[in-house]
Amino acid sequence: MKLTVWTYEGPPHVGAMRVATGMKGLHYVLHAPQGDTYADLLFTMIERRDHRPPVTYTTFQARDLGSDTAGLFKTACQDAYDRFKPEAIVVGASCTAELIQDDPGGLAETMGLDIPVIPLELPSYQRKENFGADETFFQIVRHLAKPMEKTKRVTCNLLGPTALGFRHRDDIQEITNLLYELGVEVNVTAPMNATPSDIAKMGQAHFNVLLYPETGEQAARYCERIFDQPYTKVVPIGTGATHEFIAEIRELTGSTAALDTDRLRQTWWSRSVDSTYLTGKRVFIFGDGTHVKTAARIARDEMGFEVAGLGCYNREYARDIRKLAKDYGLDALITDDYLEVERAIEALQPEMILGTQMERHIGKRLGIPCAVISAPVHVQDFPARYSPQMGFEGANVIFDTWIHPLVMGLEEHLLHMFREDFEFHDAAGPSHHGGHAPKPLGPAADEAGSMPAEAAPASPPTDVVTWLAEAEKELKKIPFFVRGKARRNTETFAAQKGLSEISLDTLYEAKAHYAR
Amino acid sequence: MTNQMTPPPTLGCRQSPVLKQRGQREVFCGLTGIIWLHRKIQDAFFLVVGSRTCAHLLQSAAGVMIFAEPRFGTAILEESDLAGLNDAHAELDRTVSELLARRPDIRQLFLVGSCPSEVIKLDLSRAAERLTQEYAPKVRVLEYSGSGIETTFTQGEDACLASMVPVLPETQERELVVVGALPDVVEDQMMGLLNDLGIGPIRVLPARNIDGALGIGPNMVFALTQPFLGDTHAALERRGARHIPAPFPFGEEGTTAWLAAIAKEFGVSADLFETVTEAPRRRARQAIAQAAEPLNAKSIFFFPDSQLEIPLARFLTRECGMTPVEVGSPYIHDALHGPDLDLLPSGPQISEGQDVDLQLDRCRKARPDLTVCGLGLANPLEAEGLSTKWAIELVFTPVHFYEQAGDLASLFARPLRRKSILGVAAE
Numbered sequence: 001m002k003l004t005v006w007t008y009e010g011p012p013h014v015g016a017m018r019v020a021t022g023m024k025g026l027h028y029v030l031h032a033p034q035g036d037t038y039a040d041l042l043f044t045m046i047e048r049r050d051h052r053p054p055v056t057y058t059t060f061q062a063r064d065l066g067s068d069t070a071g072l073f074k075t076a077c078q079d080a081y082d083r084f085k086p087e088a089i090v091v092g093a094s095c096t097a098e099l100i101q102d103d104p105g106g107l108a109e110t111m112g113l114d115i116p117v118i119p120l121e122l123p124s125y126q127r128k129e130n131f132g133a134d135e136t137f138f139q140i141v142r143h144l145a146k147p148m149e150k151t152k153r154v155t156c157n158l159l160g161p162t163a164l165g166f167r168h169r170d171d172i173q174e175i176t177n178l179l180y181e182l183g184v185e186v187n188v189t190a191p192m193n194a195t196p197s198d199i200a201k202m203g204q205a206h207f208n209v210l211l212y213p214e215t216g217e218q219a220a221r222y223c224e225r226i227f228d229q230p231y232t233k234v235v236p237i238g239t240g241a242t243h244e245f246i247a248e249i250r251e252l253t254g255s256t257a258a259l260d261t262d263r264l265r266q267t268w269w270s271r272s273v274d275s276t277y278l279t280g281k282r283v284f285i286f287g288d289g290t291h292v293k294t295a296a297r298i299a300r301d302e303m304g305f306e307v308a309g310l311g312c313y314n315r316e317y318a319r320d321i322r323k324l325a326k327d328y329g330l331d332a333l334i335t336d337d338y339l340e341v342e343r344a345i346e347a348l349q350p351e352m353i354l355g356t357q358m359e360r361h362i363g364k365r366l367g368i369p370c371a372v373i374s375a376p377v378h379v380q381d382f383p384a385r386y387s388p389q390m391g392f393e394g395a396n397v398i399f400d401t402w403i404h405p406l407v408m409g410l411e412e413h414l415l416h417m418f419r420e421d422f423e424f425h426d427a428a429g430p431s432h433h434g435g436h437a438p439k440p441l442g443p444a445a446d447e448a449g450s451m452p453a454e455a456a457p458a459s460p461p462t463d464v465v466t467w468l469a470e471a472e473k474e475l476k477k478i479p480f481f482v483r484g485k486a487r488r489n490t491e492t493f494a495a496q497k498g499l500s501e502i503s504l505d506t507l508y509e510a511k512a513h514y515a516r
Numbered sequence: 517m518t519n520q521m522t523p524p525p526t527l528g529c530r531q532s533p534v535l536k537q538r539g540q541r542e543v544f545c546g547l548t549g550i551i552w553l554h555r556k557i558q559d560a561f562f563l564v565v566g567s568r569t570c571a572h573l574l575q576s577a578a579g580v581m582i583f584a585e586p587r588f589g590t591a592i593l594e595e596s597d598l599a600g601l602n603d604a605h606a607e608l609d610r611t612v613s614e615l616l617a618r619r620p621d622i623r624q625l626f627l628v629g630s631c632p633s634e635v636i637k638l639d640l641s642r643a644a645e646r647l648t649q650e651y652a653p654k655v656r657v658l659e660y661s662g663s664g665i666e667t668t669f670t671q672g673e674d675a676c677l678a679s680m681v682p683v684l685p686e687t688q689e690r691e692l693v694v695v696g697a698l699p700d701v702v703e704d705q706m707m708g709l710l711n712d713l714g715i716g717p718i719r720v721l722p723a724r725n726i727d728g729a730l731g732i733g734p735n736m737v738f739a740l741t742q743p744f745l746g747d748t749h750a751a752l753e754r755r756g757a758r759h760i761p762a763p764f765p766f767g768e769e770g771t772t773a774w775l776a777a778i779a780k781e782f783g784v785s786a787d788l789f790e791t792v793t794e795a796p797r798r799r800a801r802q803a804i805a806q807a808a809e810p811l812n813a814k815s816i817f818f819f820p821d822s823q824l825e826i827p828l829a830r831f832l833t834r835e836c837g838m839t840p841v842e843v844g845s846p847y848i849h850d851a852l853h854g855p856d857l858d859l860l861p862s863g864p865q866i867s868e869g870q871d872v873d874l875q876l877d878r879c880r881k882a883r884p885d886l887t888v889c890g891l892g893l894a895n896p897l898e899a900e901g902l903s904t905k906w907a908i909e910l911v912f913t914p915v916h917f918y919e920q921a922g923d924l925a926s927l928f929a930r931p932l933r934r935k936s937i938l939g940v941a942a943e
Contacts, residue, residue: 001591001607003615010572033631035545035664038573040892050899059541062665083873095567096631125595
């Protein structure tokens with residue numbers, strides 16, 4: 001039993017729904033109690049989909065348990081077949097139905113439907129959403145894709161994009177265009193927008209582009225083995241990664257087509273003098289393995305940030321992320337416990353968080369700016385405008401997204417110069433954010449309404465050293481977005497020197513000590 | 517006199533045939549109630565004993581992560597818990613002690629059963645007894661089921677309140693208990709009205725904290741503010757308390773009828789009733805008249821969701837001039853919904869339960885001006901050109917009693933106003 005407040009991933013059948021909902025002409029018959037239908041709203045509300053997810057739930061009730069839940073499943077399956085006329089059906093069980101062991105796969109097989117029926121075994125009490133999506137997509141490919149003659153021209157499949165994915169819609173377009181410029185056509189994009197008959201044709205492609213390892217890797221490996229299709233290893237998020245991805249494609253295809261990189265503004269935007277203020281900003285990075293890996297590289301090499309901490313919530317990527325952290329001289333935080341992430345951020349006091357919607361809330365509470373880089377998603381992660389993460393336009397989008405939460409260039413200097421200005425005070429926050437300024441730390445930050453006793457951030461351990469009034473006053477003059485760090489550095493410095501009190505001098509000695 | 521009531525229809529819906537279909541039900545489970553109950557009962561923690569799906573539902577239904585650390589959580593069952601129930605109990609004890617150590621402010625702990633905990637027959641009542649003994653008197657541990665195989669959406673609140681009734685102390689006092697979780701501002705308004713009528717003392721279930729607990733006994737009478745409290749109604753009657761049946765306090769008419777039933781029980785004079793209610797009734801009628809203009813002569817279709825459907829259909833028909841096509845409710849209890857059904861003029865199809873695909877067929881055929889449905893259906897129906905009102909908003913928004921009557925009408929009018937502003941109707 002594990003006590004959980006918020007979860008980064010849903011159960012595995014929600015992963016299966018992401019695949020089924022992304023596809024067309026496929027139906028998912030899910031043996032599940034009525035409450036599990038909540039999952040529809042993830043797609044219709046968060047992603048603003050204009051169709052119901054293609055999912056039929058058996059919605060069994062307590063009174064059915066003693067009688068015939070298996071019969072209920074078969075009726076639901078037959079009704080779904082008659083009403084929706086899908087090209088193929090996937091069948092499976094949610095966590096509750098897994099316990100009653102009706103074997104949806106076996107039941108559906110006995111029905112003699114004239115379309116492919118793909119059974120899913122998703123262990124709800126061991127695995128999570130990403131596994132569910134990856135496994136479902138793999139099973140669909142395994143059942144439907146057939147060996148075929150390769151296309152005359154060089155083509156590839158794009159693997160991994162699903163419904164409810166972080167910017168998958170726009171990444172597909174960006175990478176499709178990029179490949180087109182390189183002279184490579186996309187044979188099938190899957191699961192997103194693919195029909196079962198499209199899946200059947202996947203074997204025609206010469207190679208695969210694995211956009212999202214979290215949701216497509218098993219399928220990519222399978223295709224490599226069965227259809228002799230190599231797959232790309234670089235995820236093209238960030239300028240450097242995009243160039244590497246292009247080199248990988250050239251290697252796989254022999255393409256020498258010239259590329260127009262005029263659209264790539266990120267590199268100049270980052271070099272231009274206004275961006276000087278980004279130098280060495282300490283960032284904390286958390287999300288799914290793939291997005292964290294790419295974000296760390298962008299943060300350090302393309303934005304000039306200092307990566308102060310990083311980690312991921314999907315354990316499948318623990319080894320990769322630990323290795324990555326080592327390159328950055330850090331220990332990775334591998335956890336799906338939201339409170340643990342919050343504690344890590346509180347202790348590190350980064351100047352910015354690159355995280356998920358969860359970390360955005362942590363940031364809001366602690367007064368630390370945050371940009372979202374990864375699922376889990378929220379309605380605002382589905383913008384109306386074109387905003388990919390991948391390719392050159394993706395690099396531009398990321399630059400803009402990451403600097404938006406920050407107090408910008410000259411404004412930062414003004415805040416330092418006029419610390420007690422009546423407008424440039426803590427509560428004002430970045431001037432381009434209107435009324436959404438971060439709140440100062442302390443009980444007042446508890447705007448969310450949680451009970452203060454536990455929810456208010458525990459202030460850094462001040463019982464060891466005492467702040468003298470004068471130093472405390474000076475600390476308050478430091479702009480809010482660096483104050484947490486100043487406090488922490490000063491206390492660490494005082495502890496190292498064996499001081500029990502912090503005076504004005506201690507504060508400035510610490511400042512000199514940590515100057516960079 | 518301002519209190520001329522619209523006369524009841526010669527033929528109401530109480531005797532109308534009820535359509536009952538069996539198929540996929542597109543509804544939340546009872547766990548959803550935790551979202552508002554944990555705000556209402558301020559010293560309570562709700563610990564769901566369930567799966568990752570339960571945790572995911574709560575966070576999705578809560579609009580995703582509104583509160584930093586809310587007073588609810590899920591003890592997620594893992595493979596090892598399914599192997600042996602004894603171990604599961606030991607694990608639960610460990611989880612509870614961890615939780616209570618971290619949250620010393622908690623005085624009431626609800627263990628909430630889920631689909632998986634019920635299927636594996638994890639006996640939470642035994643656990644609650646054991647844990648109550650262990651943590652008494654500091655913390656009281658109760659249990660109820662919010663599972664999707666037992667409960668639909670608002671039935672979770674019903675199950676929670678019903679679980680509190682057996683532990684209420686016995687009393688011989690004659691007092692009024694008002695039952696149902698209301699937003700604090702609405703509850704305060706209600707208390708004001710009842711106090712002005714000279715009715716008191718008044719007890720509220722659920723109380724805001726454990727110290728506000730009430731007694732119960734054969735001289736107590738109770739009124740319900742929510743139409744989904746069937747089990748709580750039965751539990752209170754088992755303790756000897758008597759129900760005051762009335763239409764639910766939505767709109768000017770519903771509020772007046774609800775107050776009048778209580779006033780009659782407590783022998784309040786007609787003059788006093790008139791004096792107390794005159795001004796708020798006038799305000800409510802005025803507010804409704806302004807807000808309901810876009811609703812007049814429009815048709816409405818209710819998918820079953822919260823059990824609020826019948827009282828709301830009554831309000832929208834009689835006070836806003838709408839015509840209901842179908843009024844679907846997950847469950848219909850005559851003792852609770854009868855007074856509202858009496859006032860709802862016969863005509864609409866009354867339905868209980870659901871086969872969502874068949875109901876969608878009926879809705880598409882009827883093409884109502886407004887469809888009340890869950891979040892899973894709203895955008896798809898909008899994309900088909902139907903205007904929708906999300907049902908869940910009706911549970912999360914203050915809509916009861918006089919001062920909210922105009923707001924209630926506005927909730928339904930807004931989608932129609934929006935459509936006309938955006939000019940979609942002209943397309």
